[in-house]
Amino acid sequence: MKILILDDEFPVIRKIRNIIKECFSAQDELKIIHFIDIKEMLKHAIWFRDIDIACLDINLQCDGCNGIDAAKRLKIFNGHTLIIFITVHTDYYKELVNAEPFRFILKEELHKELPIALQDARRRLERCPNDFAYKFKRKEYKESMDDIMYFWSGDHRYVYMRLYDGTTKKFIAQMDELEEELRKLRYIFIRASKSYIVNPIYIEWENEEFLIISGLEIKKTLYYHTIK
Structure with a gap:
């Protein structure tokens, strides 16, 4: 503590x-x-x-x-x-x-x-759980919520997860389903757009139109809101 x-x-x-x-x-x-x-x-x-x-x-x-x-x-x-x-x-x-x-x-x-x-x-x-659990190829995995920088949807099948150590994980999910799961975990994330959900502690810069996280520029859309 x-x-x-x-x-x-x-x-x-x-x-x-x-x-x-x-x-x-x-x-x-x-x-x-x-x-x-x-x-x-x-x-x-x-x-x-x-x-x-x-x-x-x-x-x-x-x-x-x-x-x-x-x-x-x-x-x-x-x-x-x-x-x-x-x-x-x-x-x-x-x-x-x-x-x-x-x-x-x-x-x-x-x-x-x-x-x-x-x-x-x-x-x-x-x-409040501090781990995010997910499955990939029938195996179960966990990542610390604090280590997750952002999620993004690369296609209609997978969601990708960028971690603080620079690695990327993926799992089968829809972004709306992921948002609901994060809300249940009561850990604050931001839905920046239809394709991106970001951890606000890693936002390096933002204005009304864009935010930058880990060097990646993400455009804010009408989807922008806080998940909590």
């Missing part, structure tokens, strides 16, 4: 760390990392793919940035991360919607509410 803490007050960070340690055991292989500002956090973006839970202070003393911005960045790298917002204010609900929070906790209720949120997050993560 890998948990990230973002708060600009060290006493609060220590308090959150202590609560987290009380909620998990050695069997959870707990790893906690913390930052005091977003700029410092973004220097270590390579870690974001593995973050299970993020405890984020909304009211950071950082020019033009807050915990909601941090959550959106985390979601780009790993749509699976569960976000727990911690704050002293209650006037952020409209902005929070786009950051897809798992919980919203007031700092004055930290000791009471955070343990509950962490246990609920653990149960949610345990229910």
Whole structure:
């Protein structure tokens, strides 16, 4: 279990760390990392793919940035991360919607509410499979969802899957059927077009018309939507 803490007050960070340690055991292989500002956090973006839970202070003393911005960045790298917002204010609900929070906790209720949120997050993560299973020539295979960069349909029979290590796999399926399967797994992917489904953590650049993933330029169509 890998948990990230973002708060600009060290006493609060220590308090959150202590609560987290009380909620998990050695069997959870707990790893906690913390930052005091977003700029410092973004220097270590390579870690974001593995973050299970993020405890984020909304009211950071950082020019033009807050915990909601941090959550959106985390979601780009790993749509699976569960976000727990911690704050002293209650006037952020409209902005929070786009950051897809798992919980919203007031700092004055930290000791009471955070343990509950962490246990609920653990149960949610345990229910979410991290492998994509498929068959080819009567054999069963599995790939980590985090290692899948994108799917594409090369013809009417096969769907191809590009992995992070540069390899390509294929299996018999229709793209609409694949989309429904991914939705059941509750892992965020993007249907960029009729022929492409991509993992958003690997998008290198995009605008309203195109996105680039692993050097491949994909044109967005009317099919474009988030699968979750």
